[in-house]
Amino acid sequence: MRYAVRISYIGKNYSGWQVQPDALSIQEVIEGVLARIAGHPVRITGAGRTDKGVNSWGQVASFSMGKSIEPGKLRMAMNFYLPDDIRIMRASYVPDDFDARRSAISREYKYFVWHGWVCPPFLNGFVWWRKGKPWNMDIAREACRLIQGRHNFKAFCKTGECPDDPFRTIDTLRIRNRGNLSIITVRARSFLTNMVRIIVGNINAVSLGRNNLAWLEGLLSGRERDESAMTAPACGLWFWRATY
DSSP states (O other), X not given: OEEEEEEEEOOTTSSBSSOBTTBOOHHHHHHHHHHHHHSSOOOOEESSOOBTTOEEEEEEEEEEOSSOXXXXXXXXXXXXXXXXXXXXXXXXXXXXXXXXXXXXXXXEEEEEEEESSOOOTTTBTTBEEEOSSOOOHHHHHHHHHHHSEXXXXXXXXXXXXXXXXXXXXXXXXXXXXXXXXXXXXXXXXXXXXXXXXXXHHHHHHHHTTSSOHHHHHHHTBTOOGGGSOOOOOGGGEEEEEEEO
């Protein structure tokens, strides 16, 4: 049987989503649980890769098993064996040709920024807590407008991991504020490595006046990563959902 599951997780204790040789990953933990339930090795495919420390509200994974288990019972069994920082929120049957990564139309991330000298303890560790000068929100919104669309995002990719084709299309990039909390939503079909966190780092740079919007626009012409700003911390980033 072919299944898809929606997964929420806290990423701080893991090396990221993808299986790695010498570090514990979300994928490895889930595959271990599925092997225990199915009685045979199970390989899963995720909708999107998340790096070390990045969280998920709605990661999607697909897999096949040699026996049929009703989706509700499968979810209960997986959550019984999984650690508390990984939860299966939903499980369902899917067609045999469904692939969580290849079938996805778009992927959406949210990045949470808390501005201020005091952060509520229940948010600390799940947002980027910025203790310094507040952002100019008019400039932050203009930065989002500039970045949205199709550009050469070479300056927005982790050094050494940029593909031959660094062009990507950002379908949605917006910022909303709820008091001291800024919520940045980014949606695209695909992303480069660290792309969302570097976007946030560049928004931070112009919103504080360290660089201007002309500098940001110039980065989108294919400049090098070292001309760009910082990579924002992993803890503020959440894989929010994939659409199909």
